[in-house]
Amino acid sequence: MGRTILPNFDENNEPLSSRITTGLHKIGLAMKQQAWQQANEEGVSATQGQIVAALATHGALTGSELSQRLGVTLPTISDSVRVLVDKKLVTKSPDARHPRASLLTLTRRGAQLGARARSWPEFMAAAVADLTAEEQRAFFSGVVKMVRMLQEQGLVPLSGMCVTCTHFRPNVRTGAAPHQCAFVNAPLANDQVRLDCPEHELAAEVTRTELWKQFLRPA
Ligand code: SF4
Structure with missing residues (x-):
């Protein structure tokens, strides 16, 4: 009987760095999918969910501060905040530090949603704990x-x-x-x-x- 020739993974496989990138891509897709699904169940967009989670974590912030913290453009933040204000999840008030800026604060219902939104990435915790x-x-x-x-x-x-x-x-x-x-x-x-x-x-x-x-x- 002929000898079985085992595949040479070092020669045939992608480099480790490429496989790490592929793995991160898969994790990123899972996080995006989860964020989208959980936001959808709450009746908000993923960006609106990120905003209420950030306000729940850091307290009142301006649109520019949210933009910097979340890495989302200011126009996108402004659009999302407009919807959150309409939904009575966020209120705007003058910011004593910057006369031309508004401070965004969660309403009581917004704070409840923010607390839930903060826990959305926790589905990853079990995988990390492993x-x-x-x-x-x-x-x-x-x-x-x-x-x-x-x-x-x-x-x-x-x-x-x-x-x-x-x-x-x-x-x-x-x-x-x-x-x-x-x-x-x-x-x-x-x-x-x-x-x-x-x-x-x-x-x-x-x-x-x-x-x-x-x-x-x-x-
Ligand atoms: S980010 Fe700055 S303030 Fe916060 S723990 Fe690190 S060194 Fe301290």
Whole structure:
């Protein structure tokens, strides 16, 4: 009987980087589909769902602040806000900080929807929880680097991440928690770095570049 020749996956398979991209694409499709379906069940669009979730997380915001946080154009935000105001889910009031801007606040019904909308991505939590602690740490490290790279390309909003924050002090010591948040004056481990911090204050571009270099270069 002839010897079975096993396929050579290294030669015939796509490179690992391509397969990771394919996997991320599949995850992205699932997230989009879930967001669309859950928003549809609530009688709003996916963007309107994102807006009420952001207002539930961060409190009152202007249209420009929403646009920056969500990475959605201002005209799209304005259209969605108009519908949310008509549905009595959001109210507008003058913003004391910017005389020409309006502050968007959730109504009681809007806050209830916002709380539900915040939990829409949680269907992913079970899949993530299935990873070992080591896999989660490696995955998180990769996610931080990818999000930072996409921020550089202008494809992901700059807000929320420690590595772009004026309060972040990367690799100021050795050990398990090498970073420091100067805002709360507390140490941070690599897997405690935040991606959506409400206290985030965007550092200047030159500082962001330096922060990233220091973050990648352990003390
Ligand atoms: S304020 Fe938030 S984003 Fe900034 S360093 Fe502290 S934890 Fe990170």
